[in-house]
Structure formats: C-alpha cells, structure tokens
Amino acid sequence: MASEPKLTAAEKAQVAWYVARMAKRGIAGEHVYQRDLERKVERVIERARKREERDAKNDRT
Numbered sequence: 253m254a255s256e257p258k259l260t261a262a263e264k265a266q267v268a269w270y271v272a273r274m275a276k277r278g279i280a281g282e283h284v285y286q287r288d289l290e291r292k293v294e295r296v297i298e299r300a301r302k303r304e305e306r307d308a309k310n311d312r313t
Contacts, residue, residue, distance in 0.1 A: 257300040266296050 259267065270289045277284045 257297065257304045259297075259300050263296050263300050267293055270296075 270293045274286050274289045277286055277289070
C-alpha cells in the first residue's frame with residue numbers, strides 16, 4: 253500500500269468526524285452498516301493523495 257498523504261487541517265477534521273460517527277454506530281451494534289462512512293474517509297484520503305501529486309508535479313516544473 254502506498255504511504256498515507258499528509259492531510260490538511262480540514263481533511264483531518266473530516267476524517268475525525270467520520271471516525272467518530274463510525275464509533276457511534278459501532279456502539280449501536282456489531283453488525284451496523286458503516287461502509288458509507290469508510291468510503292467517505294477513503295475519498296478524503298484519495299483527494300489528499302491527488303493534491304500531493306499535483307503539488308509535487310507543480311514544484312518540479
């Protein structure tokens with residue numbers, strides 16, 4: 253797996269919010285559907301990864 257990108261403060265807050273919601277759902281029960289929140293976290297991380305790649309590309313030119 254690729255290394256995790258460096259997250260901005262806003263991205264960290266978003267991920268923390270989604271993780272807190274997952275924890276709250278986890279308290280409700282072991283078999284509660286959480287894939288929607290997992291996908292949201294993955295999207296935030298993917299956007300951060302693309303941003304880092306774009307910034308690295310712009311720094312080289």
